[in-house]
Amino acid sequence: MIVDPVTLIVALITISTPVLLAALGELVVEKSGVLNLGVEGMMIMGAVCGFVTANEVHGYATLHEIVWLDRLAPTLAFLAGMAGAAVLSLIFAFLTQFLMSNQVATGLALTLFGLGLAALIGVGYEGQPIPEVAKPLPAALREIPVVGPILFSHDFVTYLAIFAVFAIWYVLRHTRIGLVLRAVGESHDAAHALGYKVVRIRVVAILFGGAMAGLGGAFLSVVYVENWVQGMTAGAGWIALALVVFAAWKPGRVLFGAWLFGGIAALQLRLQAAEVGVPVALLDASPYLVTIIVLVVMSSNRARAALNAPAALGKTFHASG
Amino acid sequence: MIRLEKRPTPSRAWSLGTPVLAVLLTMIAGGAMFAALGQDPFETIRIIFWDPLFHERFAAFSRPQLLVKAGPLILIAIGLSFGFRAGIWNIGAEGQYIVGALSGAAFGLAFYPSESVLLFPGMILAGILGGLLWAMIPAVLKVFANTNEILVSLLLVYVAEAMLASAATGWLRNPDGQGFPGSRNLARHPGTDNPVPLDPGGKIVGFLERIGLVSDGRILGGFFTDAHVGIYAAFIAVIAAYVLFQKHMFGYQIKLAGQAPRAARFSGVNPGRMVLLCLGISGALAGAAGLFEVSGPAGQITIDFNAGYGFTAIIVAFLGRLHPIGILFAGLLMALTYIGGELAQLMLQVPAPAIQAFQGMLLFFLLALDVLSNYRIRIGRAAAA
Numbered sequence: 001m002i003v004d005p006v007t008l009i010v011a012l013i014t015i016s017t018p019v020l021l022a023a024l025g026e027l028v029v030e031k032s033g034v035l036n037l038g039v040e041g042m043m044i045m046g047a048v049c050g051f052v053t054a055n056e057v058h059g060y061a062t063l064h065e066i067v068w069l070d071r072l073a074p075t076l077a078f079l080a081g082m083a084g085a086a087v088l089s090l091i092f093a094f095l096t097q098f099l100m101s102n103q104v105a106t107g108l109a110l111t112l113f114g115l116g117l118a119a120l121i122g123v124g125y126e127g128q129p130i131p132e133v134a135k136p137l138p139a140a141l142r143e144i145p146v147v148g149p150i151l152f153s154h155d156f157v158t159y160l161a162i163f164a165v166f167a168i169w170y171v172l173r174h175t176r177i178g179l180v181l182r183a184v185g186e187s188h189d190a191a192h193a194l195g196y197k198v199v200r201i202r203v204v205a206i207l208f209g210g211a212m213a214g215l216g217g218a219f220l221s222v223v224y225v226e227n228w229v230q231g232m233t234a235g236a237g238w239i240a241l242a243l244v245v246f247a248a249w250k251p252g253r254v255l256f257g258a259w260l261f262g263g264i265a266a267l268q269l270r271l272q273a274a275e276v277g278v279p280v281a282l283l284d285a286s287p288y289l290v291t292i293i294v295l296v297v298m299s300s301n302r303a304r305a306a307l308n309a310p311a312a313l314g315k316t317f318h319a320s321g
Numbered sequence: 322m323i324r325l326e327k328r329p330t331p332s333r334a335w336s337l338g339t340p341v342l343a344v345l346l347t348m349i350a351g352g353a354m355f356a357a358l359g360q361d362p363f364e365t366i367r368i369i370f371w372d373p374l375f376h377e378r379f380a381a382f383s384r385p386q387l388l389v390k391a392g393p394l395i396l397i398a399i400g401l402s403f404g405f406r407a408g409i410w411n412i413g414a415e416g417q418y419i420v421g422a423l424s425g426a427a428f429g430l431a432f433y434p435s436e437s438v439l440l441f442p443g444m445i446l447a448g449i450l451g452g453l454l455w456a457m458i459p460a461v462l463k464v465f466a467n468t469n470e471i472l473v474s475l476l477l478v479y480v481a482e483a484m485l486a487s488a489a490t491g492w493l494r495n496p497d498g499q500g501f502p503g504s505r506n507l508a509r510h511p512g513t514d515n516p517v518p519l520d521p522g523g524k525i526v527g528f529l530e531r532i533g534l535v536s537d538g539r540i541l542g543g544f545f546t547d548a549h550v551g552i553y554a555a556f557i558a559v560i561a562a563y564v565l566f567q568k569h570m571f572g573y574q575i576k577l578a579g580q581a582p583r584a585a586r587f588s589g590v591n592p593g594r595m596v597l598l599c600l601g602i603s604g605a606l607a608g609a610a611g612l613f614e615v616s617g618p619a620g621q622i623t624i625d626f627n628a629g630y631g632f633t634a635i636i637v638a639f640l641g642r643l644h645p646i647g648i649l650f651a652g653l654l655m656a657l658t659y660i661g662g663e664l665a666q667l668m669l670q671v672p673a674p675a676i677q678a679f680q681g682m683l684l685f686f687l688l689a690l691d692v693l694s695n696y697r698i699r700i701g702r703a704a705a706a
Contacts, residue, residue: 091685099692104410106688108635113681119674235479242472281487285480292476300466318327
């Protein structure tokens, strides 16, 4: 057998984590009625800020022989990734919410600027050392056959991402904050008339989306690839955007979609390594092609696709009076 | 208290003024960025915006580059402006550019070693067709399956990049290239090369020299010295788009579809046809730009043949206010930042990505300043209505 199912599932869950985090963040943003196409830019910002922080803290801790600081480095890196991307998303929030700029164009600008800025910050960091990220669960659990690697071998952020699926589902569905957020996304005028601070709620949602995309990016560079490479997100942010549409704005389906994407990505890497008779270009392109195919299937039924989309998605809100 | 009051129609004066203001603000913010990188901000900005055109030593090399870099940007941005005006977002021009280059190059190389004069026109058609068909994927999916064209067109860029890599290392690789990746050089083979009409060694300039109109082989300040056919195609596209937008029903329908989609539908504008046409035009022009690049300045298909023109063209389209003449100037300005950026890299060791961030910043300022053309700023309390 050329592909071992257990390692494939483990790899699938790891690969899907960055996309899952970014998609969950974007889901909350879109539920508030804002379309932020800058996910790719925010993710790469998170990736570079996370990696640079991990490397710098690691270097400092090694130089001064501070063991606890070295252990703390990955956590600081994740926080830095979140902060970096959130600051970037703040530009988007300011432009779209206070200066009422076009959300599609501003999101694109965020991606273009983010890719440039991240590359600029990352100059000279390619291939630099970072500390290894410790696994949160004890080794004994990980050594259980089949179940151990699949369930217990993951990183803290991976568990956090899966927890976030439930948390976001619960908050959106069963809490007052979730209800207000959805109200703002369905009809900002009605929500405004009821006295909700539409702009404030949307800015917070955008910042949350930025932090989640940043965490995803930091996971990508610090845990999965363990390196910084210019343009390393390679469309993951766009796939996250597609996942939200694919999932019909439902957190549970985002998880399913992320695993589907992660599965294709993990499988194609293994098939490339096994040198089966499929052209490499087709394998390289397969995650993107599958995403497109799934998008087509999901969108082709107009009634079903429109059912869950926030009604005010992408529309500019300007309180008159 | 600062309030914003929506204008009934966007201010014309501000729509013209904001791009200029945005450039100035980007220079200031960019200067701050360069200062943070440890450079003298004034010197860096001068090297980027002034030296490529007027430096006594560098201008001779840089001036011809201006049109070479601006050509593809203008050609792609003109195409994008059709869709952007109608609210149809093709952001995958980079992919259409790659596929255009691939199909054009493949056409030319299929007849190798033919030197027929029909070869280059055929390559142009193949390039246009390649870009057109690649753009038809998101268009058809949008019309018949209601799929978001933004995501599909963008995701197809990565598919196109995979195809490019396989072409450079596999099916278009130079058989005489000792196994190195990359196709045969199209620019150095007669028949597949992209002609440069005003080449200093060429017939036209030679004729002008003989009749005494030109002395040193450089006409019009040297700007057209390296301008290949694609540059002239870009100028033609600007004029054609201008006429279409000003004089033709189709241009009016595009404007209507963008500003009042419901009204457009009532007046008989078919939205599906609009999507197919707008994406088709932008794909065809991006494909042509790719072909002109691969047969001229780039010369061959390589793994990293694409230089991001498809994405920068989005900035050019917005900076030019989606207006053909505006796009012409915006393309020239953006080309200047590329050339100036390379110069700054050479002279000051400014990292290459700084220019990309600089270009992104420009788009931010532009979008931020749009508020001035769409809204009136009122200071003080609201007057009782």
